[in-house]
Amino acid sequence: MKDIFAGMVPPHVEAISPYIPGKPVDEVERELGITGAIKLASNENPLGPSPKGLLALRGALDGVHFYPDGGGFRLRRALSERLGVTEDEIMLGAGSNDLIDLLVRTFCAPGRDDVLTHRHAFFMYKISCMAAGVTLVESDATAELACDVDALVAGITPRTKLIFLPNPNNPTGSYVPRSDFEKLLEKVPPHVLLVVDEAYHEYALARADYPVAEKYRSKERPLLVTLRTFSKIHGLAGLRVGYGISHPRVVSYLNRVRLPFNVSSVAQDAARAALDDLEHVERSRRATLDGISQLTAGFSALGQRVYPSAANFVLVDVGRDAQPVYQALLRKGVIVRPLRPAGLNEHVRVSVGTALENARAIKAMGEVLG
Ligand SMILES: Cc1ncc(COP(=O)(O)O)c(C=O)c1O
Structure with a gap:
């Protein structure tokens, strides 16, 4: 039978690989039957929303x-x-x-x-x-x-x-x-x-x-x-x-x-x-700069290359196919972002979390890489 979907969209739409967002905590916990997962995959603010913004909301x-x-x-x-x-x-x-x-x-x-x-x-x-x-x-x-x-x-x-x-x-x-x-x-x-x-x-x-x-x-x-x-x-x-x-x-x-x-x-x-919530901005900035130092030191100590970051995440070269590393981290309840879609097959991106979350990510990475 003729595939009625063939040619349904223009070729430039057919060719798109959809954006793959960071996996939500709920989804990982449901799929793997685990609890207490942490998400360091979408460069969000680990301190949460601006309290003033939340009140207005x-x-x-x-x-x-x-x-x-x-x-x-x-x-x-x-x-x-x-x-x-x-x-x-x-x-x-x-x-x-x-x-x-x-x-x-x-x-x-x-x-x-x-x-x-x-x-x-x-x-x-x-x-x-x-x-x-x-x-x-x-x-x-x-x-x-x-x-x-x-x-x-x-x-x-x-x-x-x-x-x-x-x-x-x-x-x-x-x-x-x-x-x-x-x-x-x-x-x-x-x-x-x-x-x-x-x-x-x-x-x-x-x-x-x-x-x-x-x-x-x-x-x-x-x-x-x-x-x-x-x-x-x-x-x-x-x-x-x-x-x-x-x-x-x-x-x-x-x-x-x-x-x-x-x-x-x-x-x-x-x-x-x-x-107007300058206090939240300043607290977030300070926590992020500390988090970048913590993640950089932690992953570097594991022998991984960590790229200098002026943002709220680090790019880590894990020195091997990053997909299995990503999967193994998921099983430990640590969600990071594999970068194959960006053409970086041996890299993951880790967003700054709270100090405890960062420490957990570093420990999990150490265990995964053996
Ligand atoms: C460089 C850059 N630009 C834009 C965005 C889009 O952010 P949003 O649509 O949430 O404002 C992101 C989100 O990760 C980003 O990393």
Whole structure:
């Protein structure tokens, strides 16, 4: 019988390997018949949500029979005051993933425009490009798996419409320092949209040479977009809210394509409160920096290569096929992220947890590797 599903979707959709998220604790416990599993697989905040955000979230629940403010006015105003930009320079998304997808769909025409990033850059760029039928070009990375700015520049062609630069990058944890970033800015043609994905910037600010991209947006270089999220340091990953900063014209184009009410009312209120929760941000930052040191020292002592990280996770080269290592860790109730889908077959990514969770991950890894 003829397969009625054959040819049902366009070839660029058929070719997509779906994004594989970190396995939820419930699922692992159910499948393996264990209890007390810990998840260090999705770069979430081990200290939990911002308490101020949580309070606002509870307060907002009574109003969920209303649609959200489609323009997100109050959250955009709070962000604009915090960032020193105007409200029409801010766009909101259901997480920064939503904005990544929106950028590709809004600015790139299949067959006409290419998107450029580097090898080992955040995986969602590829999925959004494939879904839109837009070619993603990946420039070579350095031997340390970081962004090679010269190679990225060499990858620019007349078809390049948009460049995604994750800074810091996930899953490698590396960042592009100021000198390299400025070199890149000099070389990117002014008509190319440079999108700097700063999901982890709060952690990287501890580095003196970390460049905050928005500072470089100017009259001469208006086509710079910064993406940020409430999913990481603010601890609101489950609410799905992120934002972008750019020229009002860029924002207005995105608003043409954006679905109405893409950010829920409760997410908008919680995010606004979380933005003011500087204490939670600072506590989370300190705990993460300590956690990076703990994980780095622990895995290094096991003889594994741990890549320097400016984010809230570490990339670990386990020196063998990482899939069985991942499975064995799962059986010990420690959920990490294997990176085969990112082309890193011998690597796992371990998110910073609490000090106790980090210690458990290190101990489990030691046992697994024998
Ligand atoms: C580099 C990077 N960008 C964007 C995101 C998307 O985050 P969200 O959609 O939760 O804002 C992530 C999430 O892991 C990320 O690592």
